[in-house]
Amino acid sequence: MPRFPALLHIVTALWLAGCATRLPPEPVAWQEHASTVSALRDWSLSGRLGVRQENQSDTVRLAWQQSGTDTRIDLSSTVLGLGAVRITADATGVVLEHAGEAPRRLPSLDALSREYLPYDFPAAWLQWWIRGLPVPELDTRVQEFSELGVLQDLEQRSPAGVAYQLSYDRYASHQGLVLPGRIRLDSQGLRLTFLIDRWQTDAP
Numbered sequence: 001m002p003r004f005p006a007l008l009h010i011v012t013a014l015w016l017a018g019c020a021t022r023l024p025p026e027p028v029a030w031q032e033h034a035s036t037v038s039a040l041r042d043w044s045l046s047g048r049l050g051v052r053q054e055n056q057s058d059t060v061r062l063a064w065q066q067s068g069t070d071t072r073i074d075l076s077s078t079v080l081g082l083g084a085v086r087i088t089a090d091a092t093g094v095v096l097e098h099a100g101e102a103p104r105r106l107p108s109l110d111a112l113s114r115e116y117l118p119y120d121f122p123a124a125w126l127q128w129w130i131r132g133l134p135v136p137e138l139d140t141r142v143q144e145f146s147e148l149g150v151l152q153d154l155e156q157r158s159p160a161g162v163a164y165q166l167s168y169d170r171y172a173s174h175q176g177l178v179l180p181g182r183i184r185l186d187s188q189g190l191r192l193t194f195l196i197d198r199w200q201t202d203a204p
Helices: 004-021 030-038 109-116 123-129
Strands: 042-053 056-067 070-077 083-090 093-098 104-106 139-145 151-157 163-169 172-174 177-179 182-187 190-201
Touching (some): 109 123, 177 190
Antiparallel strands (some): 042 056, 042 190, 139 151, 151 163
8 A cells, every 4th residue: 555644755855855945045246246147158048928018918938048149039829829939049130930931030139029029029138137137238217226136126218218117026046146037027008027937057
């Protein structure tokens, strides 16, 4: 007869051990932290992207791989008619592969977002924002830090004067780096919420 109580104790012990390793991240010095994170060449993440605009909302599965200046983003959704999409970008441009369609080449990530997505998506700047960093070339109006020494609230404006408000929380330590688990981006009636389940970086 299976020893269910013993099995339950083992499973509970393993679960508690896993929880015990998820310690709160240690506070960081912002300048050093920002320099280290911005210098990352290879990183990846997976999670979900919540999109809310007017009376429409959806959740998109997201997987992002960055290798130097080369980007690969996989998106999938059933509600917005997006289906399964792979976006690859390098110095020569962007290629979009949509299931059932011929690959399409465009000059930039921003051109891709304007043509294919039903909302304003500043894709080129997201490489900074998603790591909890301000975009260097944008005007910064608000920059507030949490007790951990990392970004909590950020407002930046595009050269055209469009405001982007970001809030960060659920920070956790990944390979010694403190990275956000949730990012909210609000602009012009659009809210994007990134919920990141996993980070992987080239940090030692």
